[in-house]
Amino acid sequence: MNTTTQEEREYLEEIKEQLTLAIRRIDGSVKQFSDELREKKQYIHEHQSSMDDADMVSAGQSINRMAFTGEAAVARKRKLLKLGQSPYFGRIDFVPRGQQKMPVYIGMYSFIDEQRRQSLIYDWRAPISSMFYDFELGPAAFSTPAGVMEGTIELKRQYKIRDGRLEFMLENDVNIHDDVLQRELAKSSDDKLKNIVATIQRDQNAVIRNETAPVMVIQGVAGSGKTSIALHRIAFLLYRYRESIAAKDVLIISPNKVFADYISNVLPELGEEHIPELGMEELAADLLEHRHPFQTFFEQVSVLLDNPAPAFIERIRFKSSFEFLSQLNQYLIYVENNYFTVKELRVGQTVVPLPFLLAKFRTFHRVPLLKRFALVAEEVRAYVREAARRKLTNQEKNAIGEAIPRMFRFHQVPDLYRDFYRWLGKPELLKIDQNPRLEYADVFPLIYLRLRLEGISAYDHVKHLLVDEMQDYTPVQYAVLSRLFACRKTILGDVSQTVNPYSSSSAETIERVFPQAEIVKLYRSYRSTVEITAFAQRITPNPHIIPLERHGPEPVVARFASQDEELQAIQRLLLTFRSSGNHSLGIICKTQRQAAAAYQALQAPGIQLLTEESTTFQEGVIITTAHLAKGLEFDEVIVPFASARTYKTEVDKSMLYVACTRAMHQLTLTYSNEITEFLQVRADNQLV
Numbered sequence: 001m002n003t004t005t006q007e008e009r010e011y012l013e014e015i016k017e018q019l020t021l022a023i024r025r026i027d028g029s030v031k032q033f034s035d036e037l038r039e040k041k042q043y044i045h046e047h048q049s050s051m052d053d054a055d056m057v058s059a060g061q062s063i064n065r066m067a068f069t070g071e072a073a074v075a076r077k078r079k080l081l082k083l084g085q086s087p088y089f090g091r092i093d094f095v096p097r098g099q100q101k102m103p104v105y106i107g108m109y110s111f112i113d114e115q116r117r118q119s120l121i122y123d124w125r126a127p128i129s130s131m132f133y134d135f136e137l138g139p140a141a142f143s144t145p146a147g148v149m150e151g152t153i154e155l156k157r158q159y160k161i162r163d164g165r166l167e168f169m170l171e172n173d174v175n176i177h178d179d180v181l182q183r184e185l186a187k188s189s190d191d192k193l194k195n196i197v198a199t200i201q202r203d204q205n206a207v208i209r210n211e212t213a214p215v216m217v218i219q220g221v222a223g224s225g226k227t228s229i230a231l232h233r234i235a236f237l238l239y240r241y242r243e244s245i246a247a248k249d250v251l252i253i254s255p256n257k258v259f260a261d262y263i264s265n266v267l268p269e270l271g272e273e274h275i276p277e278l279g280m281e282e283l284a285a286d287l288l289e290h291r292h293p294f295q296t297f298f299e300q301v302s303v304l305l306d307n308p309a310p311a312f313i314e315r316i317r318f319k320s321s322f323e324f325l326s327q328l329n330q331y332l333i334y335v336e337n338n339y340f341t342v343k344e345l346r347v348g349q350t351v352v353p354l355p356f357l358l359a360k361f362r363t364f365h366r367v368p369l370l371k372r373f374a375l376v377a378e379e380v381r382a383y384v385r386e387a388a389r390r391k392l393t394n395q396e397k398n399a400i401g402e403a404i405p406r407m408f409r410f411h412q413v414p415d416l417y418r419d420f421y422r423w424l425g426k427p428e429l430l431k432i433d434q435n436p437r438l439e440y441a442d443v444f445p446l447i448y449l450r451l452r453l454e455g456i457s458a459y460d461h462v463k464h465l466l467v468d469e470m471q472d473y474t475p476v477q478y479a480v481l482s483r484l485f486a487c488r489k490t491i492l493g494d495v496s497q498t499v500n501p502y503s504s505s506s507a508e509t510i511e512r513v514f515p516q517a518e519i520v521k522l523y524r525s526y527r528s529t530v531e532i533t534a535f536a537q538r539i540t541p542n543p544h545i546i547p548l549e550r551h552g553p554e555p556v557v558a559r560f561a562s563q564d565e566e567l568q569a570i571q572r573l574l575l576t577f578r579s580s581g582n583h584s585l586g587i588i589c590k591t592q593r594q595a596a597a598a599y600q601a602l603q604a605p606g607i608q609l610l611t612e613e614s615t616t617f618q619e620g621v622i623i624t625t626a627h628l629a630k631g632l633e634f635d636e637v638i639v640p641f642a643s644a645r646t647y648k649t650e651v652d653k654s655m656l657y658v659a660c661t662r663a664m665h666q667l668t669l670t671y672s673n674e675i676t677e678f679l680q681v682r683a684d685n686q687l688v
């Protein structure tokens with residue numbers, strides 16, 4: 001079946017025809033739904049006065065049902081329209097052992113010939129489709145709910161169909177994945193991250209389809225597809241567990257709004273609804289009930305970049321350590337054992353025995369400490385009732401309710417947090433600035449205490465948690481996430497791309513908080529050309545990195561007599577960019593101040609300055625900081641001010657690495673005076 005290109009073209013036309021018919025059928029039924037809905041509403045309107053409550057409820061339910069079915073039909077139509085543009089991208093001819101050959105066409109969504117009850121296109125997430133990613137010609141197998149199905153793949157093809165036209169088709173005798181992958185990666189960037197279903201690699205597929213890991217930690221080098229894989233994994237889990245997990249049950253914790261916008265297209269492209277997303281700081285503000293203003297992570301990093309006081313670094317370093325988390329845990333034990341001091345409690349003639357009070361306090365050890373008093377008070381009331389053989393007056397009940405909490409030394413979590421540092425013998429480690437605001441390093445320890453002492457159940461509904469940029473979160477943050485989200489988790493990042501080396505976490509650190517985690521390491525880098533990857537390696541070497549064999553111009557490092565001249569040269573580069581056919585250019589600075597200055601100096605229409613407040617990522621020229629550019633990518637990147645004065649500390653080095661690894665095809669660095677020591681080997685190529 002469908003052997004030659006001509007036959008494939010004819011088959012494509014046939015499928016498109018079938019899709020058109022299916023769309024027409026949906027149009028018919030959508031119209032029918034909306035007619036029925038209108039009639040139903042009209043009926044209710046006219047008969048309202050004679051309907052009782054039960055009739056109204058049932059009419060409302062039937063309207064909701066109809067609207068829901070109508071919406072589902074519209075969503076299905078959207079998918080079919082998309083399939084019409086590109087129905088499938090792959091095919092395998094699979095011969096199950098002892099059975100007939102079945103050609104399996106694989107596309108973004110499934111498409112079934114309803115009359116013949118036959119799958120014309122398989123969803124890329126279907127069990128059988130996994131073989132497309134996992135096997136070449138020869139023996140192959142896939143898992144079904146009934147067990148493993150073994151057989152042989154006799155043919156494997158890949159197609160590029162755009163706007164309903166077959167652009168090319170590749171046969172299995174070449175390494176099709178590599179060829180199509182190369183074409184995909186050579187393209188210029190879109191303004192948003194895109195789906196990679198047609199070229200998912202085998203190791204990536206294993207992560208996407210992993211169903212067993214309670215916590216999956218993905219440590220991958222820059223550009224290894226971590227974010228892409230994580231989003232495809234969510235799409236896979238939503239498909240695989242569609243009976244029990246819906247898009248609204250997943251939560252993505254993202255580093256900032258620009259990043260959230262950048263990744264926002266992938267799941268809708270894959271046919272899934274929008275996934276709720278929350279920034280780490282929004283989560284923090286929520287968990288602190290917006291009662292404690294705090295420094296943001298962005299501000300913390302800005303202070304670190306600008307000349308931080310050693311004591312500030314020391315506070316961050318300590319609060320990012322494992323030791324700190326265990327000290328917090330020890331303090332909680334100390335509080336449990338020492339801060340509830342039982343006192344004589346007399347109600348009428350009855351004296352409540354002290355051991356009784358203490359025993360009750362201990363009985364509820366599973367209940368967060370500050371929530372225990374009401375329960376103990378209830379027990380005491382029962383005791384007194386029993387002992388006095390009478391009911392208690394309201395006044396007595398209230399007196400008991402007030403007496404129990406008074407036996408505990410503190411009532412507010414912030415007071416306990418302050419006390420923790422006294423207990424530790426290091427009160428100087430807690431600094432509240434003049435505003436007064438908490439330092440960022442104190443935000444999650446305070447939340448952790450609140451979780452342990454008061455309990456928080458606001459996020460119990462989440463069924464899968466996705467955490468990106470894992471390297472930027474500390475053990476205490478993970479301890480909070482672990483207690484707040486009992487669900488499965490996918491956690492991803494790259495320890496080389498930390499923006500704060502004093503508080504960074506590696507996969508191994510995270511494993512200490514989640515001992516049940518499965519760790520996957522990805523070393524193949526897809527984003528940048530070999531030349532750019534090799535260049536970035538000089539800043540932060542990683543001997544394991546495997547750049548995909550794709551070549552482009554050597555990165556350029558250019559020296560200028562002054563910053564003014566640097567900026568003039570960048571002006572010229574902007575002109576070259578505009579006529580290059582590339583879509584995106586990132587000018588990535590170390591600090592927000594430098595970014596703002598460059599923006600001021602380069603004043604040209606269409607340049608966008610990203611700040612901490614920005615919410616969208618657009619195509620074109622963007623000026624930003626390495627911190628904000630983390631996770632994003634650009635066709636071209638310019639790193640201005642790459643001088644010894646700008647990039648000198650460990651934090652600076654991380655920033656420089658992040659900035660350079662954002663480039664897909666072209667990278668230029670400019671500096672005046674002396675070049676940063678992190679680049680010293682390769683100065684002085686000529687620019688423009």
Ligand SMILES: Nc1ncnc2c1ncn2[C@@H]1O[C@H](COP(=O)(O)OP(=O)(O)OP(=O)(O)O)[C@@H](O)[C@H]1O
Nearest residue numbers: 196199200201222223224225226227228526527631
């Ligand atoms: N299998 C693949 N097929 C096609 N493109 C891919 C594949 N894997 C990754 N890419 C591309 O590589 C680029 C980097 O992917 P992504 O941003 O997901 O990587 P990352 O590991 O999260 O990067 P970083 O940590 O550096 O921000 C994207 O353009 C993505 O489309």
